[in-house]
Amino acid sequence: MNYWNPIGAAYAIFITKPRRYVALIISLFVQVGRIYGDSGDDKVITHDTVFDVWGSSENDEIDGQSECLISHAFGKAGNDRIIFTGHFASGGPGNDFIRSDDCRGVAYGDAGNDELRASAEHPGELQGGSGNDNIIGESNNDQLFGDSNNDILTGNEGADAFSCGSGVDTITDFNAAEGDTKTADCENF
Numbered sequence: 001m002n003y004w005n006p007i008g009a010a011y012a013i014f015i016t017k018p019r020r021y022v023a024l025i026i027s028l029f030v031q032v033g034r035i036y037g038d039s040g041d042d043k044v045i046t047h048d049t050v051f052d053v054w055g056s057s058e059n060d061e062i063d064g065q066s067e068c069l070i071s072h073a074f075g076k077a078g079n080d081r082i083i084f085t086g087h088f089a090s091g092g093p094g095n096d097f098i099r100s101d102d103c104r105g106v107a108y109g110d111a112g113n114d115e116l117r118a119s120a121e122h123p124g125e126l127q128g129g130s131g132n133d134n135i136i137g138e139s140n141n142d143q144l145f146g147d148s149n150n151d152i153l154t155g156n157e158g159a160d161a162f163s164c165g166s167g168v169d170t171i172t173d174f175n176a177a178e179g180d181t182k183t184a185d186c187e188n189f
Protein backbone atom coordinates (compact mmCIF):
# COMPACT_ATOMS: atom_id res chain seq x y z
CA MET A 1 0.00 0.00 0.00
CA ASN A 2 1.20 3.46 -0.80
CA TYR A 3 -0.71 6.45 0.54
CA TRP A 4 0.27 9.71 -1.01
CA ASN A 5 0.11 12.76 1.18
CA PRO A 6 -0.56 16.29 -0.02
CA ILE A 7 0.99 17.95 3.01
CA GLY A 8 4.46 16.89 2.05
CA ALA A 9 5.66 14.55 4.77
CA ALA A 10 5.98 11.65 2.38
CA TYR A 11 8.07 13.63 -0.07
CA ALA A 12 10.97 13.72 2.34
CA ILE A 13 10.83 9.97 2.66
CA PHE A 14 11.19 9.58 -1.07
CA ILE A 15 14.28 11.72 -0.98
CA THR A 16 15.99 10.23 2.04
CA LYS A 17 14.95 6.62 1.62
CA PRO A 18 14.84 5.88 -2.08
CA ARG A 19 14.66 2.13 -1.52
CA ARG A 20 11.43 0.31 -1.03
CA TYR A 21 9.14 1.55 1.69
CA VAL A 22 5.52 1.93 2.61
CA ALA A 23 4.25 5.30 3.76
CA LEU A 24 1.02 5.37 5.67
CA ILE A 25 -0.39 8.81 6.27
CA ILE A 26 -3.50 8.47 8.32
CA SER A 27 -6.17 11.13 8.51
CA LEU A 28 -9.34 9.12 8.96
CA PHE A 29 -12.00 10.39 11.34
CA VAL A 30 -12.55 7.29 13.43
CA GLN A 31 -12.21 6.90 17.18
CA VAL A 32 -9.57 4.26 17.62
CA GLY A 33 -7.78 1.89 15.35
CA ARG A 34 -4.89 -0.40 14.79
CA ILE A 35 -2.27 -0.05 12.12
CA TYR A 36 -0.01 -2.89 11.05
CA GLY A 37 3.06 -2.11 8.99
CA ASP A 38 3.59 -3.83 5.70
CA SER A 39 6.93 -5.18 4.51
CA GLY A 40 9.57 -2.53 3.97
CA ASP A 41 10.23 0.67 5.89
CA ASP A 42 7.01 2.20 7.18
CA LYS A 43 6.26 5.73 8.20
CA VAL A 44 3.16 6.20 10.30
CA ILE A 45 1.92 9.64 11.31
CA THR A 46 -1.48 10.06 12.91
CA HIS A 47 -3.89 12.95 12.64
CA ASP A 48 -7.09 13.37 14.67
CA THR A 49 -7.39 9.79 15.86
CA VAL A 50 -5.80 7.42 18.35
CA PHE A 51 -4.07 4.31 17.11
CA ASP A 52 -2.07 1.39 18.31
CA VAL A 53 0.69 0.79 15.79
CA TRP A 54 2.77 -2.26 14.96
CA GLY A 55 5.74 -1.56 12.70
CA SER A 56 7.18 -3.88 10.12
CA SER A 57 10.31 -5.98 10.59
CA GLU A 58 12.34 -3.21 8.97
CA ASN A 59 13.14 0.40 9.87
CA ASP A 60 9.96 2.22 10.84
CA GLU A 61 9.10 5.74 11.86
CA ILE A 62 6.10 5.99 14.18
CA ASP A 63 5.00 9.49 15.16
CA GLY A 64 1.99 10.35 17.35
CA GLN A 65 2.63 14.06 16.93
CA SER A 66 2.20 16.56 19.73
CA GLU A 67 -1.26 15.28 20.74
CA CYS A 68 0.24 11.87 21.58
CA LEU A 69 -2.15 10.17 19.17
CA ILE A 70 -0.39 6.85 19.05
CA SER A 71 -1.39 5.07 22.22
CA HIS A 72 0.84 2.00 22.04
CA ALA A 73 3.67 1.55 19.55
CA PHE A 74 5.58 -1.62 18.75
CA GLY A 75 8.56 -1.08 16.49
CA LYS A 76 9.36 -4.79 16.16
CA ALA A 77 12.60 -5.71 14.36
CA GLY A 78 14.65 -3.10 12.50
CA ASN A 79 16.05 0.22 13.64
CA ASP A 80 12.94 2.20 14.53
CA ARG A 81 12.22 5.78 15.45
CA ILE A 82 9.21 6.16 17.74
CA ILE A 83 8.12 9.55 19.06
CA PHE A 84 5.09 11.07 20.83
CA THR A 85 3.39 7.90 22.09
CA GLY A 86 0.47 8.34 24.49
CA HIS A 87 1.01 5.34 26.76
CA PHE A 88 3.81 3.04 25.82
CA ALA A 89 6.49 2.39 23.22
CA SER A 90 8.40 -0.81 22.59
CA GLY A 91 11.32 -0.72 20.18
CA GLY A 92 11.64 -4.48 19.71
CA PRO A 93 14.93 -5.87 18.36
CA GLY A 94 17.30 -3.50 16.55
CA ASN A 95 18.86 -0.17 17.45
CA ASP A 96 15.85 1.99 18.22
CA PHE A 97 15.31 5.64 19.07
CA ILE A 98 12.35 6.42 21.32
CA ARG A 99 11.59 9.95 22.41
CA SER A 100 8.55 10.67 24.57
CA ASP A 101 8.57 14.45 24.14
CA ASP A 102 5.49 15.88 25.92
CA CYS A 103 3.70 12.54 26.04
CA ARG A 104 3.85 9.80 28.65
CA GLY A 105 7.39 8.55 28.95
CA VAL A 106 7.08 4.79 29.24
CA ALA A 107 9.50 3.16 26.86
CA TYR A 108 11.14 -0.22 26.37
CA GLY A 109 14.19 -0.41 24.15
CA ASP A 110 14.26 -4.21 24.13
CA ALA A 111 17.21 -5.92 22.39
CA GLY A 112 19.76 -3.79 20.53
CA ASN A 113 21.62 -0.58 21.30
CA ASP A 114 18.82 1.89 21.93
CA GLU A 115 18.44 5.55 22.79
CA LEU A 116 15.49 6.32 25.06
CA ARG A 117 14.46 9.84 26.03
CA ALA A 118 11.88 10.68 28.69
CA SER A 119 9.00 13.12 28.59
CA ALA A 120 9.26 16.74 29.67
CA GLU A 121 5.70 16.58 31.03
CA HIS A 122 5.45 13.22 32.80
CA PRO A 123 7.83 11.09 34.88
CA GLY A 124 9.67 8.66 32.64
CA GLU A 125 9.95 4.92 32.98
CA LEU A 126 12.71 3.91 30.57
CA GLN A 127 13.93 0.33 30.26
CA GLY A 128 16.88 -0.30 28.01
CA GLY A 129 16.62 -4.07 27.72
CA SER A 130 19.67 -5.91 26.43
CA GLY A 131 22.35 -4.06 24.46
CA ASN A 132 24.41 -0.97 25.18
CA ASP A 133 21.71 1.64 25.73
CA ASN A 134 21.73 5.39 26.18
CA ILE A 135 18.93 6.30 28.58
CA ILE A 136 18.12 9.94 29.23
CA GLY A 137 15.63 11.37 31.72
CA GLU A 138 14.01 14.77 31.70
CA SER A 139 13.11 17.28 34.40
CA ASN A 140 10.80 14.92 36.36
CA ASN A 141 11.53 12.11 38.81
CA ASP A 142 12.41 9.44 36.30
CA GLN A 143 13.04 5.71 36.59
CA LEU A 144 15.90 4.57 34.40
CA PHE A 145 16.73 0.91 33.89
CA GLY A 146 19.87 -0.06 32.01
CA ASP A 147 19.22 -3.80 32.19
CA SER A 148 21.94 -6.04 30.73
CA ASN A 149 25.11 -4.86 28.95
CA ASN A 150 26.98 -1.56 29.24
CA ASP A 151 24.61 1.36 29.54
CA ILE A 152 24.86 5.13 29.95
CA LEU A 153 22.19 6.71 32.13
CA THR A 154 21.46 10.41 32.53
CA GLY A 155 18.68 11.57 34.84
CA ASN A 156 18.75 15.35 34.36
CA GLU A 157 16.78 17.29 36.99
CA GLY A 158 14.54 15.65 39.58
CA ALA A 159 14.99 12.74 41.96
CA ASP A 160 15.86 9.97 39.55
CA ALA A 161 16.04 6.26 40.31
CA PHE A 162 18.86 4.51 38.46
CA SER A 163 18.86 0.75 38.08
CA CYS A 164 21.94 -0.27 36.11
CA GLY A 165 21.67 -4.04 35.72
CA SER A 166 24.56 -6.24 34.60
CA GLY A 167 27.47 -4.90 32.52
CA VAL A 168 29.69 -1.89 33.16
CA ASP A 169 27.28 1.01 33.53
CA THR A 170 27.77 4.75 33.87
CA ILE A 171 25.54 7.38 35.45
CA THR A 172 26.58 10.73 34.03
CA ASP A 173 24.86 12.99 36.57
CA PHE A 174 24.31 11.13 39.85
CA ASN A 175 23.34 13.70 42.47
CA ALA A 176 22.27 12.43 45.90
CA ALA A 177 21.40 15.99 46.97
CA GLU A 178 18.70 16.00 44.27
CA GLY A 179 17.30 12.78 45.68
CA ASP A 180 18.80 10.45 43.08
CA THR A 181 19.11 6.79 44.03
CA LYS A 182 21.04 3.96 42.37
CA THR A 183 21.39 0.23 42.61
CA ALA A 184 24.66 -1.36 43.77
CA ASP A 185 25.55 -2.54 40.26
CA CYS A 186 26.29 0.95 38.86
CA GLU A 187 30.06 0.99 38.27
CA ASN A 188 30.71 4.64 37.31
CA PHE A 189 28.86 7.61 38.76
Ligand SMILES: [Ca+2]
Pocket residue numbers: 075076077078079080091092093094095096
Ligand atom coordinates in the same frame (compact mmCIF):
# COMPACT_ATOMS: atom_id res chain seq x y z
CA1 LIG B 1 13.20 -2.21 16.52
Ligand SMILES: [Ca+2]
Pocket residue numbers: 109110111112113114128129130131132133
Ligand atom coordinates in the same frame (compact mmCIF):
# COMPACT_ATOMS: atom_id res chain seq x y z
CA1 LIG C 1 18.39 -2.22 24.37
Ligand SMILES: [Ca+2]
Pocket residue numbers: 137138139140141142155156157158159160
Ligand atom coordinates in the same frame (compact mmCIF):
# COMPACT_ATOMS: atom_id res chain seq x y z
CA1 LIG D 1 14.91 13.41 35.78
Ligand SMILES: [Ca+2]
Pocket residue numbers: 146147148149150151164165166167168169
Ligand atom coordinates in the same frame (compact mmCIF):
# COMPACT_ATOMS: atom_id res chain seq x y z
CA1 LIG E 1 23.56 -2.48 32.32
